[in-house]
Amino acid sequence: MIAACNKKDTPPAPDPCLGVNYTVDYFKTESIGTANNGTYTVNSPIGDTISYKLGTGTYQASNTFTNLAPGKYVLPIKNQKGCTDTAQFTIFNYGPKYAAVKQIILGYCGPCHLNGAINGGKNFDTDANIVASWDRIKARAVDNTPSQMPEAPNAPLTPVDKQKITDWVNAGHRQSD
Ligand code: HEC
Numbered sequence: 810m811i812a813a814c815n816k817k818d819t820p821p822a823p824d825p826c827l828g829v830n831y832t833v834d835y836f837k838t839e840s841i842g843t844a845n846n847g848t849y850t851v852n853s854p855i856g857d858t859i860s861y862k863l864g865t866g867t868y869q870a871s872n873t874f875t876n877l878a879p880g881k882y883v884l885p886i887k888n889q890k891g892c893t894d895t896a897q898f899t900i901f902n903y904g905p906k907y908a909a910v911k912q913i914i915l916g917y918c919g920p921c922h923l924n925g926a927i928n929g930g931k932n933f934d935t936d937a938n939i940v941a942s943w944d945r946i947k948a949r950a951v952d953n954t955p956s957q958m959p960e961a962p963n964a965p966l967t968p969v970d971k972q973k974i975t976d977w978v979n980a981g982h983r984q985s986d
Pocket of ligand 1: 913914917918920921922928930931942945946949950954955956958959963
């Protein structure tokens, strides 16, 4: 009998997906009207050729998805070697007036009322908190009652920004306004 050939096993091919980890920048669309016109763009820091698909759709090269209704989305991502990862994002149901107010709050009310900070019992990290505080936001940032917000020595809001808050309040001060 001939002895079995003593050939060395070929080492297994290294996993091409080892260490591939897509860090997707979350881009929250904050200004959409009542129409389903949300847009989501993926910013991937990796130089791979990446394709994307929305939920159960088909993979596409473009990293921009338009005409999205408000809601939570799952976004599978694949590179040219077939390595996959998944991102998630949310299209918020913001009306244009609320979107403008949110922009003002993010720009002018930190650090005192953002990123966990609470002053005067107010924190504006969530939309629910902002919406619930509509009257006090107008009182302090538009009418300066009993004193101006943003707090001195910070500059008060411009007349244009004050008007945006007033417009939102008059429209019904909802997230969808
Ligand atoms: C530099 C810090 C600072 C900034 C910036 C700031 N605030 Fe304040 N805010 C405070 C402090 C301190 C208090 C508590 C003392 C008081 O009420 O005057 C307060 C209290 C409040 C209150 C609760 C009291 C009440 O009258 O109902 C509201 C509402 C408010 N701020 C709104 C705002 C808005 C809106 C912005 C941005 C447009 C803003 N603040 C920016 C420091 C700040």
